[in-house]
Amino acid sequence: MRSLDLDQLRAFVAVAEAGSISAGAGRVFRSQSAVSEQLQKLESAAGAALLLRSRQGVGLTAAGQRLIGHARQLLALGELALHDVRNEVRRTQARLAISDYFRSDEIAGLLAQLGRRCPQLRLQVEVGLSAALAQGHAEGRHDLAVIMRTGAARERATTLPLRREALHWVAAPGLDLREESELPLVLLPPDCRLHGLAVQRLRAHRSAHRIAHQASGVAGLQAALRAGLGVGCLNASAIGPGLAIARSPRLPALPDCAFALLAPPADAPADLHEAAAIVRAFFA
DNA sequence: TCCCTCCGTGAATGCTAGTC
DNA sequence: GACTAGCATTCACGGAGGGA
The missing domain is CATH 1.10.10.10 (Winged helix-like DNA-binding domain superfamily/Winged helix DNA-binding domain)
Structure with a gap:
């Protein structure tokens, strides 16, 4: 045998x-x-x-x-x-923060892979807005953070690029915006980077607009868009079923966004660096 | 102590892709 | 086409460990 x-x-x-x-x-x-x-x-x-x-x-x-x-x-x-x-307890607490704009089905796959390859990790996952996650990482409340960035950001040694994605105006298929004197916007709260970006671009484009619905998370935002409450701004991978890219002369062009990994500091436990390597490989 | 087995190392060799 | 780099495999050899 x-x-x-x-x-x-x-x-x-x-x-x-x-x-x-x-x-x-x-x-x-x-x-x-x-x-x-x-x-x-x-x-x-x-x-x-x-x-x-x-x-x-x-x-x-x-x-x-x-x-x-x-x-x-x-x-x-x-x-x-x-x-x-050997009566050794080797469990490493890993506080992982992930942008709400990162696809939920991919989050499940990423966490499954981390669990398989680093069974000694005790994962604590928080999904939220990138600005808050980055601040949490800077203040030591998160060990690793997958955040979304728009435009140029100040690079830190622990910031590792993961992938770029296009940003789009998104709405329910067939939503007619021509009757609206002000574009009805469906966005996350003002501290969301895409909220600020969308409003800034519309102002620069001189497109009248109003906040029709303010969702608390991307899932709620997608639901409101599917219900036809207005037009929102999403990265390509977050455009789920029942949504389509909205095209109108009143909608200005949007830049790309980028996902980045805020890695643990150099003196962090090796398990956390291994987890960071797995996250990077997941995006490769 | 001797012999056998297992396992690792380093050198030799062969092959292919890239470069000049 | 010649040369080089990088890759894999093969083979001889030596050390360690176990059994008689």
């Missing part, structure tokens, strides 16, 4: 994450040839090819993709077992 060797699994995960046997070998502090042989033994034990080898590096086969999730769980379980028998 063949069984899986934890050292071989560790090498396998390292190689898969590094993208090559050479790079993976460095991660497990072994020579490249030793890791190559470990992988061959693991494949022999598994009875299937796990890696697609090429001169540019390695990728995962279908079997490898199935195994890697189990491998991570087994390694995490092994760590947990060791800490248990």
